[in-house]
Amino acid sequence: MQLSISVSDFYRSLEIVEKALPTRSTISFLNNIYLELSGTQLSFYATNLEMEIKTALTLAPDHEKMDSFAILLPQKIIEVLRYFPTNDAFLVFDPQSYRITVSGGSAEFSLFGADPHDYPERKIDSDGEDLKFQIKQAELKKYLKMVLFSASTDETRPAFNGILFEFKGNKITLTASDTYRLAVKEIIKEEWNFKEAKCLVPARSLREFLKILGDDEQMITVVPGGNKISFDTGLVYLSARLLQEKFPDVSSIIPQAFQSRIKIDKKLLEDTISRAALLAEGKNQAVQLAFQDNALIARVTSQQGKMEEKLPAQIDGENLELFVNTKFVLDLLKVTEDLSMSIDLHGHEGPLIFMPSGEKGYLYLVLPIKKVN
Amino acid sequence: MKQLQDILLCDLDAFYASVEQRDNPSLKGKPVLVGGRPEDRGVVSTCSYEARRYGIHSAMPMKRALSLCPDAIIIHQDMDKYVSVSKQVGAIFSQHTPCIEPVSIDEAYLGLPSGTGLSTANIIQAEVSRQLSLPLSIGVSKNKLLAKIACELAKPNRVLAIWPEDVTSRLWPLPVKVLPGVGPATREILNRQGIKTVKDLAAVTEDALDRLLGKTGRTLHQYARGIDHRSIEKRQELKSISEETTFSEDITEHQYMLSILQQLSAGVGYRLRGEKLTAATITLKLRFEDFRTISRSKTLPATTDSDTVIYENARELFNKHCQQPPWRLAGVQVSNLEKGEQLSLFSFDSNAQRNRHLLETGDQLRKKYGNKVLFKGSLLTVKEKDL
Numbered sequence: 001m002q003l004s005i006s007v008s009d010f011y012r013s014l015e016i017v018e019k020a021l022p023t024r025s026t027i028s029f030l031n032n033i034y035l036e037l038s039g040t041q042l043s044f045y046a047t048n049l050e051m052e053i054k055t056a057l058t059l060a061p062d063h064e065k066m067d068s069f070a071i072l073l074p075q076k077i078i079e080v081l082r083y084f085p086t087n088d089a090f091l092v093f094d095p096q097s098y099r100i101t102v103s104g105g106s107a108e109f110s111l112f113g114a115d116p117h118d119y120p121e122r123k124i125d126s127d128g129e130d131l132k133f134q135i136k137q138a139e140l141k142k143y144l145k146m147v148l149f150s151a152s153t154d155e156t157r158p159a160f161n162g163i164l165f166e167f168k169g170n171k172i173t174l175t176a177s178d179t180y181r182l183a184v185k186e187i188i189k190e191e192w193n194f195k196e197a198k199c200l201v202p203a204r205s206l207r208e209f210l211k212i213l214g215d216d217e218q219m220i221t222v223v224p225g226g227n228k229i230s231f232d233t234g235l236v237y238l239s240a241r242l243l244q245e246k247f248p249d250v251s252s253i254i255p256q257a258f259q260s261r262i263k264i265d266k267k268l269l270e271d272t273i274s275r276a277a278l279l280a281e282g283k284n285q286a287v288q289l290a291f292q293d294n295a296l297i298a299r300v301t302s303q304q305g306k307m308e309e310k311l312p313a314q315i316d317g318e319n320l321e322l323f324v325n326t327k328f329v330l331d332l333l334k335v336t337e338d339l340s341m342s343i344d345l346h347g348h349e350g351p352l353i354f355m356p357s358g359e360k361g362y363l364y365l366v367l368p369i370k371k372v373n
Numbered sequence: 374m375k376q377l378q379d380i381l382l383c384d385l386d387a388f389y390a391s392v393e394q395r396d397n398p399s400l401k402g403k404p405v406l407v408g409g410r411p412e413d414r415g416v417v418s419t420c421s422y423e424a425r426r427y428g429i430h431s432a433m434p435m436k437r438a439l440s441l442c443p444d445a446i447i448i449h450q451d452m453d454k455y456v457s458v459s460k461q462v463g464a465i466f467s468q469h470t471p472c473i474e475p476v477s478i479d480e481a482y483l484g485l486p487s488g489t490g491l492s493t494a495n496i497i498q499a500e501v502s503r504q505l506s507l508p509l510s511i512g513v514s515k516n517k518l519l520a521k522i523a524c525e526l527a528k529p530n531r532v533l534a535i536w537p538e539d540v541t542s543r544l545w546p547l548p549v550k551v552l553p554g555v556g557p558a559t560r561e562i563l564n565r566q567g568i569k570t571v572k573d574l575a576a577v578t579e580d581a582l583d584r585l586l587g588k589t590g591r592t593l594h595q596y597a598r599g600i601d602h603r604s605i606e607k608r609q610e611l612k613s614i615s616e617e618t619t620f621s622e623d624i625t626e627h628q629y630m631l632s633i634l635q636q637l638s639a640g641v642g643y644r645l646r647g648e649k650l651t652a653a654t655i656t657l658k659l660r661f662e663d664f665r666t667i668s669r670s671k672t673l674p675a676t677t678d679s680d681t682v683i684y685e686n687a688r689e690l691f692n693k694h695c696q697q698p699p700w701r702l703a704g705v706q707v708s709n710l711e712k713g714e715q716l717s718l719f720s721f722d723s724n725a726q727r728n729r730h731l732l733e734t735g736d737q738l739r740k741k742y743g744n745k746v747l748f749k750g751s752l753l754t755v756k757e758k759d760l
Contacts, residue, residue, distance in 0.1 A: 152674065154673075154674040156674075177718065178674065179717040179718050179719060180674075180675060180715050180716070180717050180718075182718060248718075250718065253718050282653075282709065282710075282711050283653040283675065283676050283709060283711055283715075284676065284711050284712075284713055284715055286713055303610070323713055325715065349716060367715065367716040367717055367718065367720070368716060369713040369714065369715050369716065370713055370714045370715075370716050370720075371712065371713040
């Protein structure tokens with residue numbers, strides 16, 4: 001079997017499905033990429049059993065006469081193509097020995113592939129049509145980014161490793177939390193009409209998915225259903241197995257009335273907290289925030305020294321002092337582009353609720369640090 | 374470098390009594406005795422300057438103090454209050470220098486860049502007076518000895534510097550008892566040799582003093598010249614807290630080990646809360662029959678001070694790494710210590726509140742009645758000598 005390919009096209013497809021390769025799997029053939037030629041369609045597929053990604057290349061029509069075939073490509077081929085000397089390469093697959101020869105210019109590589117017959121069934125389908133929806137890629141990417149950083153990476157409480165998708169009428173609510181903070185985004189589209197349902201999507205899969213998603217206006221089709229959720233851009237298909245854990249009801253945790261409401265310039269706040277973070281230390285990365293007399297004063301005292309910075313803020317309500325993790329605050333400030341930010345406060349041990357002014361239906365709740373000295 | 378820095382000795386005047394007089398204006402200008410009850414054979418911890426005029430001093434039995442000044446007002450001491458005020462004073466110190474050696478609840482040495490000692494001392498004294506309304510005396514010099522003596526001479530509520538060049542004029546005329554290490558016995562020995570003042574002492578050779586007083590003599594020889602090489606020793610920040618136990622006989626039973634780990638975790642948690650700290654890392658230490666020792670750690674996503682969380686993680690580590698019995702020693706350590714606790718969405722639910730209340734009550738009981746007053750039922754199976 002011989003193929004003449006564009007190195008960059010082939011490499012890009014591999015790079016997409018690579019996101020679904022397991023970090024280390026005891027099932028050795030899962031560490032490979034499944035490559036299949038059928039007609040002029042060259043499809044790429046990888047899975048870690050938690051998520052799967054599929055993409056395809058359409059070859060020039062003169063490949064039509066070729067027989068269909070499948071092979072498992074070793075991960076190494078991705079690196080080989082990254083450093084390949086020429087723009088086009090010539091690939092030869094040996095269906096008996098599963099050897100792959102990549103040649104071009106002065107270079108020739110011979111790599112060991114594997115038998116595709118042991119590979120798990122690649123079932124690209126999804127039921128649950130009633131929750132199927134479409135949304136612009138750039139939009140979905142933005143919303144996912146605004147909640148994903150809040151999901152936990154600690155695996156002792158698996159429910160918090162997921163993003164909760166809640167469907168109701170014309171609204172989808174995304175919720176993520178690591179128990180110390182909580183991000184909620186409501187997306188409303190007139191054309192939607194969902195029955196009430198929810199599913200918990202592993203944040204790890206979505207983080208990989210974000211790397212693939214484009215910033216364009218193209219629509220993406222999302223189908224949640226059964227025990228998985230799939231995303232289809234037309235070029236890339238990704239599906240992730242849903243988490244079966246129960247995400248706790250957080251609606252009661254979000255306070256309705258605030259004690260003080262702060263309006264503050266987002267850029268000034270981001271710069272100040274970034275500087276405070278230079279001296280913040282330990283697990284808590286604490287900064288003291290004092291809201292008083294239309295100013296916000298950030299202070300850090302640590303073993304390395306201390307800092308203080310004052311910036312203007314419009315304060316409606318009581319003056320207040322509290323401690324908060326600088327990283328938690330910066331996580332939000334880094335992903336929002338809004339120019340101003342409002343913060344609701346609920347006492348020195350109650351949550352801070354951040355609301356970027358331009359983002360309707362979004363809130364980011366952070367619990368403070370209780371100081372014990 | 375070290376020799377060049379300025380050293381301050383800050384001493385809160387009649388600390389306990391000053392705090393009481395500050396908080397209760399009716400006590401101002403009156404002889405106040407802080408300490409135990411006279412009927413309980415209590416002694417005076419601190420007395421106000423007004424009381425000192427009657428010849429009362431600290432450590433004097435209350436009964437005797439009252440016979441000297443029957444009008445004195447006795448206040449029962451409130452250590453929690455003094456500790457918290459002492460921390461407020463410490464916070465003022467730490468705004469001026471990171472180099473602090475606390476000596477006692479009312480006394481601390483501070484190290485400052487050379488040339489800034491006197492001006493900083495004046496600022497600190499004014500700040501303590503303005504912010505906390507407490508009298509503070511500060512001795513300023515180049516070493517601990519002279520700073521201490523300057524402080525004694527400064528009292529009450531003043532700042533005084535004695536520099537090395539002032540030794541002959543300021544230190545030499547003083548009686549030998551001003552030097553640290555010269556108690557009544559040493560003073561008696563020196564006086565018998567006709568050594569009454571520091572100047573007299575400075576005239577004696579080092580060898581002669583060594584024959585007279587031994588090692589102390591050599592130190593005093595230096596002190597008499599205003600020389601003191603002791604440096605400021607910053608209090609070490611606590612890095613970890615651990616408890617471990619070597620068993621009376623090697624242990625083979627898994628469940629028995631878990632009971633021991635639970636008790637060790639409770640001990641660590643109790644000390645952690647006592648220090649008002651929380652910890653992110655939990656380490657299990659195990660020693661096997663053949664003295665092979667392992668430690669295995671786990672770092673949590675947020676810090677904790679809960680016995681249960683410490684134990685659950687120690688147990689997880691044990692189940693993972695226990696290998697084959699018999700075990701000879703077990704230890705639980707917490708590190709990555711933090712001064713605050715990151716609150717979570719669940720910190721306020723009734724279960725968490727109840728557990729918190731339970732821990733606090735348990736801590737109070739332990740503080741009052743000792744470590745054995747409260748323990749888990751599973752501990753009944755554990756031999757006392759294994760703990």
